[in-house]
Every structure is written in structure tokens, then in C-alpha cells.
């Protein structure tokens with residue numbers, strides 16, 4: 001494995017950081033209280049090219065390899081304090097843009113990718129249902145074929161970007177007798193008859209990312225909007241998850257780097273008992289532990305990106321990465337809060353937001369327990 005970065009990769013990551021620190025700055029605290037999405041920031045990211053990182057130039061994207069995508073998202077999250085915006089971008093990229101790129105027909109790619117890359121269309125995916133979370137393939141949503149269209153019925157919940165999405169990749173059962181092989185994926189557009197979105201759900205963190213419920217009531221989806229073959233839904237979902245578990249969690253890496261820098265500064269500036277708190281080993285060791293988690297997170301994420309760039313499948317490594325990086329972000333955020341004392345607990349400062357935002361990472365893209373199940377399955381357990 002060779003993780004040495006080319007000059008182009010290093011320079012592009014630095015450019016993303018500069019862009020984010022300059023253009024993605026506003027009164028985040030006020031907007032977070034209003035639970036408001038940063039639409040201007042979304043547009044800035046589109047103009048910079050971030051919404052088309054893995055998309056070939058013929059569809060308007062930057063055509064980046066996996067490692068450069070990952071570095072860009074690490075840089076974006078390091079430079080941008082709005083974790084909700086970064087999460088919305090990641091969902092758009094890995095659960096909608098990338099599956100259409102990998103599994104779509106030429107007509108689907110031509111129709112959707114340029115608008116998704118320009119940010120004029122916002123995407124996401126809808127798998128989870130009220131009664132089917134970790135057991136995603138126990139879903140009830142049905143797609144019945146009628147002539148040249150499918151009729152979808154069901155409810156999806158906790159869908160990232162749903163309240164603002166123009167299209168969602170919806171997974172539904174087309175053949176109840178075929179278990180995993182009976183699930184298909186559909187590109188469902190906002191205006192389709194029978195498609196509606198409930199009010200945004202109020203969650204503990206990621207408050208600037210709209211997340212909601214999707215209702216499909218005799219929703220009519222033309223056959224040409226089916227992604228891949230009938231029954232290909234499971235394969236599409238699994239491929240999607242490998243990319244998401246690698247690239248989305250690069251955003252956690254960037255957030256942890258930003259968090260560590262703030263802790264190092266605070267440990268030097270904050271004086272108690274006549275000396276900086278960082279001169280206490282209990283404090284400096286906390287920082288050392290944070291740095292160790294960051295370094296190991298970087299290694300496993302870069303390994304997954306390297307595997308994807310070699311054209312390898314990475315189901316075990318992406319599960320290890322997802323588990324380790326999401327848990328590391330929670331541990332580092334709790335450490336950062338403790339290190340800042342009452343200021344860390346105050347909603348006027350960053351640490352408490354990191355705690356709230358990081359906890360979601362243990363749940364989405366498959367919970368920590370499900371990642372352990374996936375990893376254990378490679379040992380026939």
C-alpha cells in the first residue's frame with residue numbers, strides 16, 4: 001500500500017481548506033438554533049466542484065479518484081464548522097450521485113448527473129423504514145409493476161436531505177419471494193404523483209441538515225427510473241455503503257483535526273493554578289489520545305480509498321473504518337468537552353456541538369453494533 005500523496009492531491013486539499021475557511025463562514029450558532037440549511041454554502045460548494053468530486057468531466061464533475069475525494073472531504077470538514085452542511089453534501093454524493101454514476105444507464109447519467117453536480121438538484125437515498133432500521137432488508141415498501149411503470153407504497157424515515165431533495169434513491173421490494181434478490185432501487189423525483197415528504201425531524205445534532213420522512217402512496221415511477229436491473233437493489237446498496245463508509249467518514253477526520261487544534265490552543269491559553277492547563281499530564285495525555293485516534297482513523301480511511309482506487313471490494317475494511325472513525329469522533333468530542341470545562345458544556349462554544357453531531361455517526365450508515373456483526377462475519381461468526 002502506498003498512501004504517499006501527489007503534489008496535485010496535496011494542493012487540491014489545501015485549496016478546499018482555503019475555500020471552506022473563506023466562503024463557508026456565517027453565524028452558524030444562530031442558524032443552528034433555527035435549524036436552517038446553508039443553501040448559499042451548498043451553492044458555493046457546487047461552484048467549487050465539490051458536488052461532482054467523483055463524477056467524470058463529461059458530466060460536469062472533477063473526475064477525482066477515491067483518495068482525492070476523501071482528502072477533499074477531509075479538507076472541507078476541517079475548514080467548515082457546519083457539520084450539517086458537510087453531512088448533506090456527503091449524503092448527496094455517496095447515496096445518490098455515486099450510485100447513479102456506477103449503476104445508471106447512459107440516459108439516466110445524462111439526465112441527472114449534470115444537475116446534481118451543479119447543485120441544482122439535491123439528492124439522497126431512502127432505505128430506513130419505521131419498522132426496518134438495522135434490518136434494512138426487512139423493509140415493507142413495495143414496488144408493483146404495472147405496464148411501463150412501478151407503483152410504490154410505503155414509508156421511509158430519517159432520510160437525510162428529504163425535505164430539500166429533488167430526487168431520492170428509494171429501495172423497495174419487487175419480489176417478496178426472493179429475499180435480498182427481491183429488492184430494487186428507483187430514482188424517485190419530487191414531482192411524481194403519490195410522493196410526499198413529511199415535516200423535517202428534530203434531532204439532537206446535525207441540526208442544519210434537513211432530515212425527514214418520505215411517504216409513497218401509490219407513487220408512480222416510470223420504468224426508466226429504475227436504477228440497474230430489477231432485484232439489483234441489494235448490490236447497489238452494498239456498493240454504495242462501501243463508498244459512504246470510506247468517504248463520508250473522512251468528514252469526521254477533518255472535524256477531529258479541527259477539534260484537536262482548538263484543544264491544543266485552549267490547553268496553552270487557559271491558566272489555572274498559575275500555569276497552562278496543558279502542563280498537567282492528565283490534560284496533555286488526553287490530547288495525545290485524541291491525536292492517536294486521528295492518526296489511526298486517517299490510516300484506515302486512506303486504506304479503504306486505496307482499495308477502491310485499485311478496483312477492490314472493501315466490505316470488511318470499510319466496516320472497520322466506519323466503526324473506528326465514528327467511535328473515535330465521539331471519544332475525541334467528549335475529551336474536547338472535558339478539556340474545555342464549563343466552556344465546553346456551554347452552547348456558545350464548539351465542543352458541545354461536536355458531541356451532539358458525532359453521536360449520530362454511531363447510528364447512520366449502519367450502527368456500530370452492525371459494523372461489528374459485519375466484521376465478525378468475516379471470521380464465520
Ligand SMILES: Cc1cc2nc3c(=O)[nH]c(=O)nc-3n(C[C@H](O)[C@H](O)[C@H](O)COP(=O)(O)OP(=O)(O)OC[C@H]3O[C@@H](n4cnc5c(N)ncnc54)[C@H](O)[C@@H]3O)c2cc1C
Nearest residue numbers: 125126127128133134158159160360363364365366367369
Ligand atoms: C442522522 C441520521 C441520518 C440518517 N440518514 C439516513 C438516510 O439518509 N437514509 C436512510 O435510509 N436512513 C438514514 N438513517 C437511518 C439509519 O440508517 C438507521 O437509524 C440505522 O440503520 C439504525 O436503525 P434504527 O435507528 O431503526 O435502529 P434499530 O435497528 O432499531 O437498532 C436499535 C439498536 O439495536 C441494535 N441492533 C439492532 N439489530 C442488531 C443486531 N442484529 N445485532 C446487534 N445489535 C443490533 C442497534 O445497533 C441499535 O443499537 C439516518 C439516521 C440518522 C441518525
